[in-house]
Amino acid sequence: MTKPKKVKPVYPVSVAGVIWKIATLGIVDAVVFFMIMVMVAQERITEAIVAVIVALIINWIYLRRGGLPAKYLAPGVFFLIIFQVYVLLFSGYTAFTNYGSAHNGDQNLAIQTIKNAAYRVVDGGEDFVVVAGTDSKDGKPALLLTSNLDNKVYLGKDGQQKVEIPEGNYTLAEGCADPYAEDTTTCAHAAATAVGFTPAKVSDLTKFQLRKYYSLRVVIDPANPNLGIQTGDLATASEIQATLSFDEKTKFFTALEDDENGKFMAGDVFKPAENGYYHVDGKIKNAHLDAGWRVEVGLKNFETIFTDEQLRAPLMKVISWTFIFAFATVGSTFLMGMAIAFLFNHEKLKGKRFYRSIMILPYAFPAFLSAYVWVGLLNKEHGFVNTVLLGQPADGDNNIPWLLEEGPARWAVLLVNLWLGFPYMFLIVTGALQSIPAELTEAARIDGASPWQSFRLIKMPLLLVSIAPLLIASFAFNFNNFTIIYLLTKGGPNDSGVTDYDVGGTDILITFVYKIAFSGTGQNYGLASAFSILIFIVIGTLSLISFRRTRTLEDIN
Amino acid sequence: MKLGKIAAVIASAALLTTTLTVASPASAVQNLVVWADKGTIDTIKTRVQAWDTANADYTVALVQKDFSTVRDALKVAVPKGQGPDILAGAAHDWVGNLVKANVLLPIDAQLPANFKDDFINGALQAMKYNGHYYGVPGWTENIAFLRNVKVAKTKVTSINQVKNGEIGINYSATTSDPYHFYPFQTMFDAPVFTMDSGGDWTETVGMGGTKGANFAKWLKTKGTAFFGKPADAKILCNFLNGKIKYWVTGAWNINAIESGASGCKKGLVINSTYSIDSFPKGPTGITPKQFLGIRGYLMVASGPNNTTNVAGATLLMRYMSSEATQYSLYDNFNKTPANKAALARAKDNPVIKGFADAANTVPMPNSPAMDAAWVIWGKAQTRIIQGKEAKPDKAWDTMTKALQAAINKLN
Numbered sequence: 001m002t003k004p005k006k007v008k009p010v011y012p013v014s015v016a017g018v019i020w021k022i023a024t025l026g027i028v029d030a031v032v033f034f035m036i037m038v039m040v041a042q043e044r045i046t047e048a049i050v051a052v053i054v055a056l057i058i059n060w061i062y063l064r065r066g067g068l069p070a071k072y073l074a075p076g077v078f079f080l081i082i083f084q085v086y087v088l089l090f091s092g093y094t095a096f097t098n099y100g101s102a103h104n105g106d107q108n109l110a111i112q113t114i115k116n117a118a119y120r121v122v123d124g125g126e127d128f129v130v131v132a133g134t135d136s137k138d139g140k141p142a143l144l145l146t147s148n149l150d151n152k153v154y155l156g157k158d159g160q161q162k163v164e165i166p167e168g169n170y171t172l173a174e175g176c177a178d179p180y181a182e183d184t185t186t187c188a189h190a191a192a193t194a195v196g197f198t199p200a201k202v203s204d205l206t207k208f209q210l211r212k213y214y215s216l217r218v219v220i221d222p223a224n225p226n227l228g229i230q231t232g233d234l235a236t237a238s239e240i241q242a243t244l245s246f247d248e249k250t251k252f253f254t255a256l257e258d259d260e261n262g263k264f265m266a267g268d269v270f271k272p273a274e275n276g277y278y279h280v281d282g283k284i285k286n287a288h289l290d291a292g293w294r295v296e297v298g299l300k301n302f303e304t305i306f307t308d309e310q311l312r313a314p315l316m317k318v319i320s321w322t323f324i325f326a327f328a329t330v331g332s333t334f335l336m337g338m339a340i341a342f343l344f345n346h347e348k349l350k351g352k353r354f355y356r357s358i359m360i361l362p363y364a365f366p367a368f369l370s371a372y373v374w375v376g377l378l379n380k381e382h383g384f385v386n387t388v389l390l391g392q393p394a395d396g397d398n399n400i401p402w403l404l405e406e407g408p409a410r411w412a413v414l415l416v417n418l419w420l421g422f423p424y425m426f427l428i429v430t431g432a433l434q435s436i437p438a439e440l441t442e443a444a445r446i447d448g449a450s451p452w453q454s455f456r457l458i459k460m461p462l463l464l465v466s467i468a469p470l471l472i473a474s475f476a477f478n479f480n481n482f483t484i485i486y487l488l489t490k491g492g493p494n495d496s497g498v499t500d501y502d503v504g505g506t507d508i509l510i511t512f513v514y515k516i517a518f519s520g521t522g523q524n525y526g527l528a529s530a531f532s533i534l535i536f537i538v539i540g541t542l543s544l545i546s547f548r549r550t551r552t553l554e555d556i557n
Numbered sequence: 558m559k560l561g562k563i564a565a566v567i568a569s570a571a572l573l574t575t576t577l578t579v580a581s582p583a584s585a586v587q588n589l590v591v592w593a594d595k596g597t598i599d600t601i602k603t604r605v606q607a608w609d610t611a612n613a614d615y616t617v618a619l620v621q622k623d624f625s626t627v628r629d630a631l632k633v634a635v636p637k638g639q640g641p642d643i644l645a646g647a648a649h650d651w652v653g654n655l656v657k658a659n660v661l662l663p664i665d666a667q668l669p670a671n672f673k674d675d676f677i678n679g680a681l682q683a684m685k686y687n688g689h690y691y692g693v694p695g696w697t698e699n700i701a702f703l704r705n706v707k708v709a710k711t712k713v714t715s716i717n718q719v720k721n722g723e724i725g726i727n728y729s730a731t732t733s734d735p736y737h738f739y740p741f742q743t744m745f746d747a748p749v750f751t752m753d754s755g756g757d758w759t760e761t762v763g764m765g766g767t768k769g770a771n772f773a774k775w776l777k778t779k780g781t782a783f784f785g786k787p788a789d790a791k792i793l794c795n796f797l798n799g800k801i802k803y804w805v806t807g808a809w810n811i812n813a814i815e816s817g818a819s820g821c822k823k824g825l826v827i828n829s830t831y832s833i834d835s836f837p838k839g840p841t842g843i844t845p846k847q848f849l850g851i852r853g854y855l856m857v858a859s860g861p862n863n864t865t866n867v868a869g870a871t872l873l874m875r876y877m878s879s880e881a882t883q884y885s886l887y888d889n890f891n892k893t894p895a896n897k898a899a900l901a902r903a904k905d906n907p908v909i910k911g912f913a914d915a916a917n918t919v920p921m922p923n924s925p926a927m928d929a930a931w932v933i934w935g936k937a938q939t940r941i942i943q944g945k946e947a948k949p950d951k952a953w954d955t956m957t958k959a960l961q962a963a964i965n966k967l968n
Binding site for chain 2: 101104105106108109112113116117119120121125126127178201202204210214230231232233234235236237238240260261290291293393395401404407409492493495501502504507519523
């Protein structure tokens with residue numbers, strides 16, 4: 001046997017094609033280049049490196065000869081990674097963290113927040129009017145301070161005691177000492193400049209320079225280095241007592257004063273604990289500082305789902321309703337769609353096309369629009385359903401509280417979803433019916449089968465072969481049908497007893513998860529992600545089992 | 558061929574670099590970014606622009622955000638260093654939640670010693686959380702006991718004098734409205750949280766125990782016969798027509814009252830046909846309290862690098878809290894000033910005066926605990942009013958315990 005000789009395929013090269021290719025690649029590379037520059041400017045080096053690698057791969061794929069499949073697949077794979085794989089990995093990762101309202105951002109942000117608030121203004125302390133500038137001798141940042149108490153003028157530098165400037169060595173400003181004064185005619189004036197001091201224009205300072213001024217602390221008493229004069233706005237300064245000190249090396253905070261509520265004492269050391277807070281000695285049972293950050297918490301979110309007493313009752317309710325909702329929706333839409341499909345499939349019916357088009361209309365309108373229209377129709381006081389269909393007076397006492405009480409709201413959700421969903425089933429059943437050969441039913445008829453028998457034993461099994469996978473897909477879709485629930489009832493009505501989770505009568509799992517993530521008592525993205533992983537497992541398992549089952553259907557064929 | 562491609566790539570890259578360098582010249586004017594909802598922007602725009610014009614060193618960009626989602630947007634933006642410098646029109650009860658999410662910057666050091674005396678009692682303290690001030694007050698809101706003078710000639714002094722079907726109060730069938738019911742609750746001395754010796758709210762639920770139980774039982778006895786149906790769309794009309802005598806509401810409904818509503822009578826005139834009263838005393842003679850809501854300006858911490866323009870933002874915030882600005886906001890937009898001097902001048906307006914004089918207010922708590930409370934609290938309340946709880950005191954007790962559990966979980 002001779003091996004077939006490997007022939008390198010030769011592709012025709014067209015000039016237009018090459019130009020087109022160069023132009024497109026050029027644009028892609030330009031965009032990537034721009035992104036990289038922005039990333040580097042923001043010191044996001046990892047992202048920049050990833051971008052470079054991705055760009056190189058893309059260029060390699062399209063510039064080399066051959067490798068045609070890769071050229072077709074690359075864009076799809078690229079977007080799949082960005083929009084699916086990355087999102088999946090990220091929410092998967094989030095499920096194992098405590099990311100949420102109280103753990104927003106990384107440890108550096110928390111440290112910065114704690115530092116920002118690690119002071120208190122001394123009661124009855126001296127206030128100053130401030131001019132920011134530099135010491136003319138060494139060019140270091142300095143503050144020109146005019147006391148509001150006795151109008152004495154001082155030069156203050158970071159970590160040094162303030163130095164009084166004798167009268168005659170400074171000149172007063174024309175404007176008011178108080179930069180916020182509304183009456184500019186009678187106000188006191190403060191020093192604007194002095195010998196040995198170069199004032200700076202605040203608006204010319206860079207953010208980096210500004211930061212130096214904000215952290216500049218002029219010492220008042222060398223015996224107490226934690227008491228100082230500080231300015232927050234480069235216009236006024238107050239006497240400030242630091243309440244915490246920070247060690248840049250160990251990243252620990254130390255309390256300088258007793259807590260006013262007695263939670264901790266001076267000298268207590270705050271260390272990062274594994275729950276994303278600074279606790280005294282790093283032990284969770286001890287007091288902690290308020291700012292938290294995002295940390296990995298292992299399986300804690302899953303533990304909460306299975307062990308939280310407050311969560312159990314509402315969760316069971318939500319889960320059972322989710323299944324009822326998904327099954328009932330698939331069942332009702334399929335039955336209704338199939339019934340109509342059979343009806344309009346009748347050979348002797350005239351105007352089939354017209355009827356079929358009409359039937360598809362609810363499906364043709366955007367679901368968002370229909371849902372909002374239904375909210376209006378189901379209004380308790382003035383809605384069409386109550387006032388016209390049920391003949392109740394507007395604002396009557398016996399009107400059905402659609403959407404306002406759990407029972408009616410559940411029926412309302414199911415009805416609206418039936419309205420929105422049956423045309424789809426009608427469409428696919430109609431399509432499937434066309435593909436059932438007429439000989440089969442004819443043969444059945446000749447053999448003496450009743451219409452019911454021919455439907456049950458011939459048409460139904462053949463229909464299910466092609467439609468069962470779609471029913472499963474429809475189940476999975478409705479299991480997560482966020483839109484319809486959220487637009488109709490927002491998961492409400494919310495009157496089912498007391499629990500500290502925000503859960504309503506028509507909440508399905510996905511809307512419940514949404515509420516955990518984005519509303520109510522502070523966001524908890526970690527818990528919500530854990531939930532969505534569980535939902536994925538539930539749907540995945542159900543779909544897998546169902547698809548296995550449908551294989552047996554195919555065997556009938 | 559290949560060379561050409563590479564050249565094209567290089568050329569396009571080079572072109573991009575030059576455009577970039579040209580596009581970002583060093584500017585001496587500093588930019589302040591203010592986030593606010595639409596209503597707030599409409600209100601403060603003129604004054605902010607006036608400040609902008611007067612301060613050549615700064616330019617202010619007002620960015621519109623949705624009121625209900627601006628907090629979430631802030632929590633996402635700040636850790637990335639993309640937050641604004643100021644959050645304007647913020648409700649003061651957001652403060653605790655935002656501080657916990659690491660997005661606010663304390664401003665104590667910039668405030669003069671007796672700054673709080675410039676504002677009505679509690680207004681600046683409402684911007685305080687964990688011992689630090691995070692913003693300045695802008696305007697205030699509170700509810701009062703409105704009376705249709707034609708059908709109720711004299712002011713009621715005790716809730717016992719009010720009969721069934723005489724009160725209108727807006728509340729939802731599912732989550733009630735604890736804000737509007739708070740005066741009735743405090744008639745039983747059952748405040749939402751306890752207060753410490755310094756008069757600051759704690760995070761310990763204070764509405765449990767016998768007092769809370771008494772209120773719950775009273776609510777059940779009164780029920781919808783006394784307070785009316787939930788979500789009643791006809792309260793305004795009934796009040797104008799004199800079908801109900803009293804309406805528990807705030808200044809936001811005054812326009813509707815004075816201009817009338819379609820399908821019912823035309824509007825009422827303050828003092829001659831309607832009056833803004835203080836709440837009557839409780840069944841046992843306790844004077845009720847209302848929540849004072851304060852909308853203010855909060856200083857935002859712009860991420861890990863603290864890039865907030867503190868100097869400029871402080872100037873602008875102090876300007877917005879000044880007498881002149883707050884009087885102007887009252888004059889043009891009927892916002893009740895938090896600034897004492899401005900409020901004194903605004904009192905020539907009978908509506909402002911009415912609500913200010915009727916007020917026996919306490920600032921609404923601004924801790925995350927308050928955020929957590931509304932739904933749990935309201936759910937129990939509305940079930941009791943609608944007679945869905947056979948044992949109201951027990952339901953109330955369950956609610957307070959669930960609430961405390963929810964609050965403890967926040968920490």
